[in-house]
Amino acid sequence: MGALLEKLKPMSKGQEEMLQALKSDEYEIVGLFGPTGSGKSLFSVLYGIDAILEEKYKKLIISRPVVDVVTGKELTAQELGEQFYEIAFAYLRDILSEFIEWNKVEELIKEGKIIFADTHYLRGRTFDDAIIFLDDAQNIPPESSVEILMRIGRNSKFVIAGDPVFQKPHGVERDGATVMREVLIGEENAKVVDLGLKDIVRPGARRGIRLLIEMRMRNRPLNEIEKRILDAARIYAPDADVITVVEFVDAKKQFEITAEHVPDALIIVKEGYLGRLVGKGGERIQKIEQDTEMRLRAVELTLDFTNIIRAVHPVSWIYKHVLDADFEGPYLAVKVRSNEFGAFVGQRGFHVKFLDAVFRKLLGVGVKAYEVIEEEETGRRKKRR
Structure with missing residues (x-):
């Protein structure tokens, strides 16, 4: 060297x-x-x-x-x-x-x-x-x-x-x-x-990236549904700092996502403002849902994108098996334990295609999934052989 x-x-x-x-x-x-x-x-x-x-x-x-x-x-x-x-x-x-x-x-x-x-x-x-x-x-x-x-x-x-x-x-x-x-x-x-x-x-680069992502989200153009949700959030949670709203009703239909817990739209708020949007007993977000007739979920913007995956993935417990979510070129590369990789991807790949559609609309990046065989799991397989 x-x-x-x-x-x-x-x-x-x-x-x-x-x-x-x-x-x-x-x-x-x-x-x-x-x-x-x-x-x-x-x-x-x-x-x-x-x-x-x-x-x-x-x-x-x-x-x-x-x-x-x-x-x-x-x-x-x-x-x-x-x-x-x-x-x-x-x-x-x-x-x-x-x-x-x-x-x-x-x-x-x-x-x-x-x-x-x-x-x-x-x-x-x-x-x-x-x-x-x-x-x-x-x-x-x-x-x-x-x-x-x-x-x-x-x-x-x-x-x-x-x-x-x-x-x-x-x-x-x-x-x-x-x-x-x-x-x-x-x-x-x-x-x-x-x-x-x-x-x-x-030093400072991680904060700069987070602010850059926030700026891009704030500047992304909203469709009529997203504007309606944002307007309702400003009425019922005026002290919540909402960064953006992304809806994916058509993507749910396209990829046959029928799980009840999957929302119709996601509200992204600045870190520390989630409680103000949701309300003490969830009453604020419930009023926004009633006003817009949409099923909603909210997350705080951080550099840990597993919170978004957790909020929208059709399998509610899958986030426990996500080992890493980081950028790989123009994609978000999600590494998943091999024993639950099928559940993450879904039949005909519809689950990961749905995530891809959400992230492309929100951030302009696609999603790729990788199967990871952990060392402990590999060791158990070797013993069986």
Whole structure:
């Protein structure tokens, strides 16, 4: 391991997998996908600088889109002039401040060993003996990320990082990170590392993600049923901070969900406000149900999404067998004990398809279910054999 990476200790399984993928000579392409604060940029840049200091590669090319936060437009080096490189230097300085003296980084830049490349002007260039690092891939069109991929020359490594869930542009379904992740899965000599909420280690990042999710929920457009429920909640529980309402009556019909405990809609409230919405004896939410003629349930917004699964899944006790629910690319990956996996998925997969419909409407992410054989269960099976 290089001198800079020695200063950096992985703090989660996802970070360990990311580090091994970067260091491995087996992979020419490494895709790192997950939320901010999970170390994608830090690990990639430290690995790249270590590699050029050890002369494994001749140069580190960093390509990162500069986006106007107001308009959402990607800005070019031609438009920004010197400011483009000032932004690039600030980005690199923020990443490296605790690991290497900035004057040493400046020397590498002057020597042409660290190069900043505008994503718009890569056509026609070929990078040999280089590490190419494309960061924030969710902010560029898919064809631009593929264009960079085509620039890889001899003895080169391409590292792409992005967030296909929380930081992708609003209203864009097929962003660069999402598409490149799909392209790289199963690609020869490529490795995809999915990082989730459990891999967020940067102070404040978890709170930032929670606030970002809350903002997206508050801004999502409501249909007429959802507006009617929200209006009733404001009348009967005026002191409850309701973030959003999501109804799924049609999804229940489509996937033949008939269990009585499954609500018609879910009310999401800010943490600490559930009691105010429900009322001491449940009288407030009962009045909202009577007013709207809808079967309702309410949950607080946290980063533990098992509470939503518990609230809407057709099998009332299934949450006890959910071992983990975290993001994997543009999906919520739910890991379920093998002995109850069938109950979670449902006949013809209707239970998990119903969950998928709910989460897509609420958060814009799909749901995938994974069967997990726990170690104790595996041990019992071995004894029987």
